[in-house]
Amino acid sequence: MFRTHTCGELRHTHVNETVTLAGWVQKTRKMGGMTFVDLRDRYGVTQLVFNQDVNAELCEKANRMGREWVIQVKGEVAERSNKNPNLSTGDIELIVSELNIINESKTPPFTIEDDTDGGDDLRMEYRYLDLRRSSVRKNMELRHRIAFEVRRYLDQQNFLEVETPILIKSTPEGARDFVVPSRMNSGEFYALPQSPQLYKQLLMVSGFDRYFQIAKCFRDEDLRADRQPEFTQIDCEMSYVEQEDVLNLFEGMMIHLFKYVKDITIDSLPRITYADAMRLYGSDKPDIRFGMTFVELKEFVGGHDFVVFDSAEYVGGICAEGCATYTRKQLDELTDFVKRPQIGAKGLVYIKYEADGTIKSSIDKFYTADDLKKIAEAMNAKPGDLILILAGSKVKTQKALCELRLEMGSRLGLRDKNKFAPLWVIDFPLFEWDEDTQRFYAMHHAFTSPNLEDTPYLESDPGRVRAYAYDMVINGVELGGGSIRIHSSELQHKIFRLMGFSEEEAQYKFGFLMDAFKYGAPPHGGLAFGLDRCVSLFAGLDSIRDCIAFPKNNSGRDVMSGAPSQIEESQLKELNINITLPDIE
C-alpha cells in the first residue's frame, strides 16, 4: 500500500502508531534544528517533523524540497506540544523516519492557497493547479454531492435516468446549435442538443412515466459571465400528472437537497403567481429572503400638481426599515444608483418617517405632512423608516424599483448567502407579444399547455391566457422551470396557428415529435434545473464558472488546453468541408 492514512485522517488516538502518508509539500519552515513540513492531500494537511539532531541527512533532504513536491513519508505519530485547533489534524504531528521524494515540481505560477495571488487568466491557464486549492476543489465536491443527492431522491421516486443522444438533428427553433460534420454522411451535420426536450417528451410517449437525466447541453451563443457553451441540466419529465404533482415532487427534491447537502431544514416552498411576483417584486424571480415589497401608490399621490406622479403610468414605493437616518449623501447615492443607464429611472422620491414621528421628504413642495403620512400609512411604514418611490411607465419602473429593492436589501445585510429562500413562481403568461415582429411568442416553449380555465381566451385575448408553467427561484436566481405540455394535437395545432406557424413549419420544426404524438401521447409535464447554477448558489458563488472543473472563457476558449484549435487538412478533407474566409464588411 502506498499510504496507510490520508493527510486529513490522523488524530490523537493514532499517537505512537507508525504510518505512511503521501501528498504535496504545502509549506516548509525551519526553526532551530527542526524542519516542519505541511503535507497536503485532498483530505487535509498533516505536519511532518524532521530533526537535524536525530537524522541530519534526512533533514537536509527535507530542506531541499520545494513547494508542491510530491513525497511519501513514513514515521511515528506524536502529540503536538502547540496544538492547532483550526486543523482537524492539529493535535498531532508525524516524526518522519523515511522520506521518499516521488516527484519534484517547478515553482507554481501562483500560490496554492485559499487566498491565492494568481489572477483569473493565470489561474485559468493553469487550471490543474487552481483546482489544487481547497476552496476550488470544495466546489467540485459540492457539485458531486448535489448531483448524487438529486439522483438518490429521484431514484427513490421511481424516476429512471435515461441517456439521450448528444449527436442529434439540428432544429431551427431556439438558440444557435453547435454542429458536427458527418464523415459517413457527407455534407450532413449532427447538432449538439440545447436540451433533451424533444427526447424527454418522446420518452413520455414511450411510457417511461418518470424520466430524468443530468444532461450536458450546448448553446452556441455569445457568452456572458454566467454562461458557458456547455452546461449541465437536471432534466425531468413525468406522465399522467397535473401541475400540482410536478410542483410537489420537485419541491420535495429541493427540500431533500437542502437537508442532505446543506443540513438546512425547509418545510415547504411558498408559491406566488407571476402577476403577484411582478406586482410585489417587479421580477419573475423575486428574492424573498427579505420583504420590502412594492406598494402601488398611484391612488394616494394624485391631484397634488406633482406632474412626475400625475403623468406616470405607475407610482410604486418600498419601505426600508430603520433607514430614516439616511444622510443626504446616502440618498444621493441611491438616486445615482437608480439613474444609471442600465436601470434608467429619472429620479428618486424619498419620504423619511423620522423616529420622532415627523416626516421629511423630497416632495414637501407638493404634499403636506398629512398627505405624506397617508402615503406612509399605505406603505405600512413605522417611525424610523425610509420610503423610496419611483414613477414612470409600469414595466420599466417596476424593474427599476426591483433593482432598488435589491440594492437596499444588500445595504441592510438582508441578502445573506447562507440564507436560502426558495419559492415557486406559477401562472406565467402563455405568450409574450413581440413588438418588432408583431407576433406572439411562447413564453416558455411551444409545447406548453395553457391553463385550461383560460382556453376560452386563446383566440380572443391570447395575452391574458395563463400557462401551466412554473419556475423555481432561490434568492433571486431562477434555478429551474418547466411546464405541463400539450398532449392534444388539436390544441397544439391551435397554439402553432396563434404563433403564426403553418402546419408545414410545425412539421419541419418539430417533425418526429409531432409524428410520435399521433400514437397515443399521455398527459405529461416536467422541468429542468441548471446544475451549474444550483451548485454556485449552494456554494455562495457569483459565477457558474467556479463550479465547473474546466470552464471556457468568454470567447469560448479553454486557455489551458488551447481548444478550439486548427485541425489538420486531412481531417477537413475526410469531412468534405472547407474553411472560408470571414466576410469582411
Add this chain to the structure above:
Amino acid sequence: MFRTHTCGELRHTHVNETVTLAGWVQKTRKMGGMTFVDLRDRYGVTQLVFNQDVNAELCEKANRMGREWVIQVKGEVAERSNKNPNLSTGDIELIVSELNIINESKTPPFTIEDDTDGGDDLRMEYRYLDLRRSSVRKNMELRHRIAFEVRRYLDQQNFLEVETPILIKSTPEGARDFVVPSRMNSGEFYALPQSPQLYKQLLMVSGFDRYFQIAKCFRDEDLRADRQPEFTQIDCEMSYVEQEDVLNLFEGMMIHLFKYVKDITIDSLPRITYADAMRLYGSDKPDIRFGMTFVELKEFVGGHDFVVFDSAEYVGGICAEGCATYTRKQLDELTDFVKRPQIGAKGLVYIKYEADGTIKSSIDKFYTADDLKKIAEAMNAKPGDLILILAGSKVKTQKALCELRLEMGSRLGLRDKNKFAPLWVIDFPLFEWDEDTQRFYAMHHAFTSPNLEDTPYLESDPGRVRAYAYDMVINGVELGGGSIRIHSSELQHKIFRLMGFSEEEAQYKFGFLMDAFKYGAPPHGGLAFGLDRCVSLFAGLDSIRDCIAFPKNNSGRDVMSGAPSQIEESQLKELNINITLPDIE
C-alpha cells in the same frame, strides 16, 4: 390527481376500493356482453371490465377504442373469478364506471408486445414505440440501476464524480475525432472526447485523489454491430495507489453490482496473467464459465512422421467431456467450423477416448493406441471424452483453438447467459510490435507504466516488458481495462523514445498534460468500463444497441429523427465553412 394507482399496483387487498388508473390500451376482448381491456403502463397491466348490461353507453365507448389509445378510468377493484397467476395484478380487475379517452392512436406499425412482429428497421424508425415494449424498457431500467449502483459504490469509496468537457481540443493520437466548428473562433474546431483520459490524469495532478465519471465518449470510426459513434464509459482514476489497490477497489465494485443489481453473490475475481490467458484460452478475454483449457502437446506428438504436427510451431488440444459419442457428421461440422476463413485452421485432429477405454482417432496411421493414450493422459481425458487438436503457427492456432473451445462450450450448454464468471487479466505486455511500421506501439496507451521488475529490459528487450495494465473480463467480454500511469517524466520520455516519438511530437500530442506533470504529478492509475457493454452483458443481450435508448444505425444515422441532416446555408456561413464535393476517384 391524475391517477390514484399505477397499472402494476393493485392487489387482492384493494378489492372494493374506488381507484383511478391511466395508461395505454394494450388489448380489447369482447366476450358475451362484456368487454375486457388490458390497460398498460410502465408498472404493469390491469384488466378493465365493461358490462354491456350495466352501462351500455360506456361499454360502446370502450368498444370503439383501438390499440395504444390513452385513457383514464375510474372504477371499483373486484376479485377476478379466473385469476391470472402470471400477472402481478392477476388477482383483480377493475369494474369501470368512468372512462375518459385522453388520446387516440393511429394503429402502430408493429405490435407492442415482447415478441413483436416489427423488423429491425421499422422498430428503429419508430423507436418511441419500440421503447414501449416492456422487454426493451427493462433494458433501460437495468441501465439506470447499474449506473445508480456504480455511483453509490464509488461515492461510498470517496470518489468524486467530476464532469470533464465535451468540447475539447482535437488530438492527433488515437481514433478519429468528431469535430465541432467554432463560430466565435473562425477556422478553429473543438473535438468531442474519445475518452476523458487526459482530463482524468489532470485531475490527479490537481489532487482530486479519487475521480470517476459516467462519461459520454465519441469515436468517428466505421461502425460494427457492437459499436456506436457515441458510447458511455465508467471512467475512474486514483492517486497514490499501486495496481493491487486498483484491482481490489474495482473488484469490489463488480461484486457490489452483481449483488445489488442481479442479486448474485460473487466472492472474488480470479486473476490470470496475459501469458497464462493466451496459453490456456488463446485469448486475452477468456470465457471461464467452463474449463476445457488448452494443453500444449508438442512434446507428446513429435517423432511419429506426422508432418502436420512435426512441422507445426504449436500443437494444442482441448478435451470435451463426454463427447466421445460424437458422430462422423458432428466431427465434420467441427472440422468445417475451424476451416472457415475467419478462423483459418487447416484441419482438425480428434482422438475419441471411448467409454470402454479404447481409443479412436483421425491420426491412427501415425500413432499407436499407446501413443494416443499418452496424449489422452497429458490432456487429463477420461473415458468418454473427445480430444480436439489443432496445429500450426502459434498465435493463429491458439486463436483458432480459442474459437473451437467457445464453440464446444456453446454446444455443451456451458455458456449460460445467466451465469457470470468475471476475472482480471493482468501483466499485459507494455508494447506490441507492428510489422508494417516496424515500431513498437503501446498496447494500452502511452502513459502506461512498465512493471518495475521489467524496466531493466526496456531498452534491451522491450517486447518482454510487462505493463501494470489490467482488463476485467466477464464471460469472454472485455468489460473494462486500465493501467497504472507513468508519473516520472524521465521514464515517460524514455517510453516516448522507444515508441519513436521525438520530444516535439510528444509535446504536440500530449502538450498540456506534459506541462501539468512538471508541477508535481502523484503516482496514479485507473481504468474505464464500457457501460453499454456492462448493461448488455447483465441483460444477456448480444448487441449494445438494445441497451441504448436512441441508438444510431451502422451508417451513424438516427433513422427516427433523421440525424445527421443538411443544415441551413446561414449556419454554414456563420461558421465560415463550405461543403466540398466528395472526391471522385
